[in-house]
Amino acid sequence: MLRLLTEVEEGDWCRRSVYLKPATIASFAKNGVDGLGDAERQVLADVLEEVGPSDTGAALFMGDNRVTAVLPPFPLIADSLHEGASTTELRELLESQVVTGVVLLRMGRYGVAVLRGEFLSATKTDTRHVKNRHRAGGSSQRRFMRSRDRLIRELFDKTCEVVATVFEPFRKDIDYVLLGGERNALRAFRERCRLMQDLEPKILNRTLQMDKPNHATLESIAFEVWKSRVLTFELK
Numbered sequence: 001m002l003r004l005l006t007e008v009e010e011g012d013w014c015r016r017s018v019y020l021k022p023a024t025i026a027s028f029a030k031n032g033v034d035g036l037g038d039a040e041r042q043v044l045a046d047v048l049e050e051v052g053p054s055d056t057g058a059a060l061f062m063g064d065n066r067v068t069a070v071l072p073p074f075p076l077i078a079d080s081l082h083e084g085a086s087t088t089e090l091r092e093l094l095e096s097q098v099v100t101g102v103v104l105l106r107m108g109r110y111g112v113a114v115l116r117g118e119f120l121s122a123t124k125t126d127t128r129h130v131k132n133r134h135r136a137g138g139s140s141q142r143r144f145m146r147s148r149d150r151l152i153r154e155l156f157d158k159t160c161e162v163v164a165t166v167f168e169p170f171r172k173d174i175d176y177v178l179l180g181g182e183r184n185a186l187r188a189f190r191e192r193c194r195l196m197q198d199l200e201p202k203i204l205n206r207t208l209q210m211d212k213p214n215h216a217t218l219e220s221i222a223f224e225v226w227k228s229r230v231l232t233f234e235l236k
Contacts (some may be wrong), residue, residue, distance in 0.1 A: 001228050005087040013063040014085040021057045021076045035081045047233050055205045059090050071229040074098055099173045100225055103163055104213030105181040105189055110159040111213030112166045118222040124166050125215050160193035180208030
C-alpha cells in the first residue's frame with residue numbers, strides 16, 4: 001500500500017484527493033460533500049455506487065481519466081479535500097498503532113489474538129471436538145443433531161471464555177475487532193456470546209480470510225488485518 005501511495009504522489013495524474021468517512025459514504029448520494037463541483041460530485045457518486053458500502057470510509061484520488069479508490073483497513077475519522085495528490089491521512093493511518101482484537105472460528109477450532117499495530121501482544125488457540133454431519137435418518141439423526149448442537153454450543157462458550165481472557169488486559173485499549181471464519185458460524189457465535197454483543201460497536205464488517213485458526217495463522221494474521229482494498233476506475 002505504501003508503494004501505491006508513493007506512485008500517486010510521484011505521478012502527475014492526480015488532480016484532487018478526497019477522504020470520506022463511513023457516514024459520509026453512506027449518505028453521499030443524498031448529501032454529497034462540501035467543496036466539490038457538480039461534475040466531481042457526479043463522478044464520485046458513480047464510483048461510490050460501484051464501490052458499495054464501506055465501514056472504513058474511502059480515500060479517492062481523482063484524475064482526468066481515472067479514479068483510484070482505497071478502502072483502508074480501519075475507519076477514517078474525518079472528511080477532507082485536497083488539491084493534487086495528498087496521502088497524509090492514509091499514511092498516518094497505516095503507520096498508527098491501532099489495537100485490534102481478532103477472533104478466528106471454525107467448527108472444532110478457534111484462535112484469539114490482540115495486535116498492537118502489526119505485532120501480536122497476546123494469542124490463544126485450541127481445538128474442541130464437533131461431530132461431522134450425519135447422513136442417517138430417523139431417531140438416530142435426531143440424536144446426532146442434538147449431540148452436535150450441544151458440542152457447537154460448548155465450542156462457542158469456550159471461545160467466548162477465551163476471548164474474555166485474552167482481551168481483558170487490553171479491553172480499554174482495543175480500537176477495533178475483526179472476525180474470521182465461516183459467516184454462519186460467526187453470526188451464531190456473536191448471538192450466543194454476550195461479550196461479542198458488548199463489543200459490537202467495535203466489530204468491523206469485513207471477514208478475515210484464513211484456512212485454519214491455529215498459531216501459524218495468527219503469526220501472519222497482521223497481513224489480513226492491515227489489508228486495504230484498492231479499485232481503479234477508468235473515466236470515459
